[in-house]
Structures are given as C-alpha cells and as structure tokens.
Amino acid sequence: MMGASLATIGLLTGGSAWLAGTGRVKAQASAPASRPAAAPPAFDYPGKDRSLRLLGDRPLVAETPEALLDDDTTPIAKFFVRNNGQIPDEATNADGWQLKIEGEVDKPLTLTVAELKARFPVHTFRMVLECGGNGRSFYQPAARGNQWQNGGAGCAEWTGVRLADVLKAAGLKPGAKFTGHFGADPHLSGDTTKDAISRGMPIDKALEPHSLIVWAMNGQPLPHIHGGPLRLIIPGWPASLSSKWLNRVLVRSTPHDGQGMGGTSYRVPTVPIVPGSNVDGKTNFADMTSMPLRSIITAPANGTRIAAGTRRLDLRGAAWAGDHEVSKVEVSFDAGQRWHAMTMAALRNRYDWVRWSGSVELPTAGYFELWVRATDSRGISQPHVATNWNPQGYGANPLHRVAVLAA
Numbered sequence: 108m109m110g111a112s113l114a115t116i117g118l119l120t121g122g123s124a125w126l127a128g129t130g131r132v133k134a135q136a137s138a139p140a141s142r143p144a145a146a147p148p149a150f151d152y153p154g155k156d157r158s159l160r161l162l163g164d165r166p167l168v169a170e171t172p173e174a175l176l177d178d179d180t181t182p183i184a185k186f187f188v189r190n191n192g193q194i195p196d197e198a199t200n201a202d203g204w205q206l207k208i209e210g211e212v213d214k215p216l217t218l219t220v221a222e223l224k225a226r227f228p229v230h231t232f233r234m235v236l237e238c239g240g241n242g243r244s245f246y247q248p249a250a251r252g253n254q255w256q257n258g259g260a261g262c263a264e265w266t267g268v269r270l271a272d273v274l275k276a277a278g279l280k281p282g283a284k285f286t287g288h289f290g291a292d293p294h295l296s297g298d299t300t301k302d303a304i305s306r307g308m309p310i311d312k313a314l315e316p317h318s319l320i321v322w323a324m325n326g327q328p329l330p331h332i333h334g335g336p337l338r339l340i341i342p343g344w345p346a347s348l349s350s351k352w353l354n355r356v357l358v359r360s361t362p363h364d365g366q367g368m369g370g371t372s373y374r375v376p377t378v379p380i381v382p383g384s385n386v387d388g389k390t391n392f393a394d395m396t397s398m399p400l401r402s403i404i405t406a407p408a409n410g411t412r413i414a415a416g417t418r419r420l421d422l423r424g425a426a427w428a429g430d431h432e433v434s435k436v437e438v439s440f441d442a443g444q445r446w447h448a449m450t451m452a453a454l455r456n457r458y459d460w461v462r463w464s465g466s467v468e469l470p471t472a473g474y475f476e477l478w479v480r481a482t483d484s485r486g487i488s489q490p491h492v493a494t495n496w497n498p499q500g501y502g503a504n505p506l507h508r509v510a511v512l513a514a
C-alpha cells in the first residue's frame with residue numbers, strides 16, 4: 108500500500124519515487140518515471156570509494172552520489188573521475204615530468220615539475236572542478252554522453268603555480284589570444300595521430316589568478332587517475348579545460364581547434380533550439396564559458412527514513428555558480444510553495460563552493476521531497492527543469508530533490 112502511494116506522489120511531482128525492496132525510500136527526482144531501479148555496478152578502482160557511480164568503463168567515468176559530497180573538501184577517494192581516452196602509463200619520476208609552453212611566446216619553455224616548484228610562487232586554493240556535462244541526465248529527450256546526475260563535480264584543495272606566471276615567463280606576444288592544452292593520454296582508439304582531448308580557451312581566462320598548473324590535491328601528490336604528475340585547474344569553466352597529464356600548452360592567435368573543440372562539443376545554443384533537434388552547432392552556438400549555478404543536498408541522503416516522531420530535519424549541502432557567486436540557498440518541502448532560507452558558510456577563496464546548512468520542521472509524518480534552490484548575486488535562481496537543451500547536454504542545473512519518509 109505504501110509503495111503504491113509513493114509511486115503516485117513521485118509521478119505527481121514529475122519524478123519517479125518508489126519504495127525499493129531494500130526498505131529504503133528511493134527517489135530519482137527529476138528523472139523520467141520509466142528509469143529502471145537497478146543498482147548501478149560498483150566502482151572498483153584503487154583508492155576510490157566503491158559507492159561512486161560507474162557511468163562507463165571505456166573510457167573510465169564515475170560520478171559521486173550527492174550524499175557522498177558531504178565533506179567541506181572532497182576527499183580523493185570520493186572525487187569523480189572522467190576520462191575521454193585511455194589512462195596513460197604512470198610516470199616513474201614525477202619531478203622530472205616535462206611541460207612545454209609554445210606558440211605565440213617570445214621564448215618557448217620546457218619546464219620540469221621540479222623547476223615549476225622552484226621557479227614560481229606556489230598557491231593553494233580550494234576550488235570546484237565540474238564536468239561540462241554535469242546534470243546531463245536531467246535533459247529530456249536524453250542528450251548524448253555520460254548520464255551524470257549532480258555528481259560530476261567536487262571541491263578539492265589544489266596546489267601549484269599560476270598558469271599566468273608561467274606564460275609571462277615565456278613572454279606573451281601581442282598575438283597571444285587563446286590557449287590549447289595537451290595531455291599524455293592516448294586516444295581511446297589507440298590512434299597515435301589523435302589526442303584523447305585537447306581543449307583551449309581565451310587568454311584572459313588563462314591569466315586569471317586562480318587558473319593553476321597543479322601537482323598536489325588535498326596535500327597529496329596529484330593522483331595518477333586525476334592527471335598526476337601535472338594538470339591544469341581552470342575553475343568555473345568546464346573541467347575539460349583542466350587538462351590532466353599536462354605536457355604542453357600552445358599559445359595561439361586564433362581559437363584552438365583540438366579534439367573537443369567546435370561543432371556541438373562543449374558548445375551551447377545562443378538561440379534556444381527545440382529539444383531533440385538534430386543540429387551541428389555551427390550556427391547560433393557558442394563555447395561554454397562559466398558553468399551554471401547548482402546546489403545539492405548532501406544530508407539527508409535520498410531515501411532516508413526519519414526516526415519515529417522526529418519532525419525537525421537538519422540539512423546540509425553545497426552550492427556553486429561557475430564564475431559567479433551564490434547569494435542565497437533555500438529549501439522547500441512542499442514542492443516549491445514555500446522556501447526556507449539556509450545558512451551559508453564563508454568561502455575560503457574564490458571558486459570554493461558554499462557549504463550550507465539549516466533545518467526544516469515537517470508538519471506531519473509521511474513522504475516529503477526536499478528541494479534545494481540556489482540564487483546567484485545577479486538574482487538568477489536555478490530552474491525547476493533542465494533548460495536550453497543541446498545535443499551533448501551541457502548546462503542542465505534543475506533543482507536537486509531528495510525523498511525522505513518520516514514515521
């Protein structure tokens with residue numbers, strides 16, 4: 108009887124919620140009601156939490172369930188993994204790893220990691236890294252690519268040097284307008300004439316003080332799976348720019364044309380298109396810049412059964428907004444009829460995520476969906492549904508929803 112009523116409520120609110128055989132309430136909020144309830148395969152990788160959701164094993168991709176993003180700084184074990192190609196062989200001498208700076212520069216440089224550490228000021232920032240496709244599964248009809256929920260993101264402490272300092276050491280020529288990034292990972296096909304991925308950006312983003320070349324994550328040597336010994340961290344923009352196993356930055360006078368540039372790759376409509384349209388991205392599309400505003404509930408977990416008689420629910424989560432700032436986080440337990448303000452912790456530096464907390468008072472026992480909504484400093488809030496549909500599904504940031512059952 109309870110199962111039937113939960114299913115009905117799930118349909119009424121546009122998601123699919125059900126009471127699974129395990130006795131936990133499950134809600135795949137905002138997902139099509141027809142999505143099967145099968146448990147995803149476990150993620151089995153050294154040093155990684157087995158409850159990451161495996162999205163694909165060739166290339167290897169796994170996201171972090173929202174409830175696992177409950178730490179202020181995401182531990183390496185819980186940090187999402189995204190590869191486009193093969194995972195390269197592990198470097199035996201991390202400090203000897205070489206990075207080339209070439210193109211529109213006065214003097215091309217080849218620097219080892221040891222030289223980077225010795226020659227330039229070292230900075231540590233806590234910054235969000237977020238896949239451009241995060242939230243893709245919320246698009247209808249389904250968009251091509253890994254079906255991320257909200258867990259293609261994490262906030263780690265990154266240590267390295269400013270990309271700007273290294274570019275300035277090479278001397279930017281007047282024609283230096285864009286970058287192109289190269290890593291050591293082989294193309295998925297093994298074709299040595301192709302790059303697994305090679306993206307680039309306008310030089311202004313490269314020169315921002317938080318755009319780093321890093322060799323450490325959470326105080327540890329950068330793990331191999333996260334691009335060690337050396338990677339870029341370009342915060343606020345699609346993580347595809349944050350090249351792992353970084354071995355070359357090409358400074359260019361024209362936009363980079365590497366693997367993952369052009370067409371519908373990391374590009375979104377500037378004039379909204381009919382969902383499901385078959386377009387090539389050549390007209391009225393632009394490269395993604397800032398990632399969208401997003402908020403998640405990290406506690407309670409989706410499907411939590413609340414102890415009998417408990418009506419006051421303590422809530423926690425995170426919110427972030429690409430290049431922008433989060434100004435407000437609110438939670439509703441009546442499908443958006445009333446919103447309750449949450450408390451936001453201070454950021455430690457720009458591009459940190461906001462940790463938020465607060466509580467709500469449930470009026471009765473029963474089934475509730477908690478909805479979280481962030482607003483940015485421009486006064487723009489998250490939409491209720493994924494908007495600006497595009498073939499490869501970038502930019503979906505609908506409200507995160509969590510189902511709970513109070514006894």
Ligand SMILES: Nc1nc2c(c(=O)[nH]1)N[C@H]1C(S)=C(S)[C@@H](COP(=O)(O)O)O[C@H]1N2
Nearest residue numbers: 187188189190191238290333346347350351
């Ligand atoms: N060399 C290289 N860098 C890369 C990628 C890749 O496949 N190869 N994937 C990019 C994408 S799409 C994402 S989302 C992030 C994922 O970083 P992570 O695996 O450390 O979480 O790395 C980016 N950098």
Ligand SMILES: [Mo]
Nearest residue numbers: 189238239347
């Ligand atoms: Mo990504």
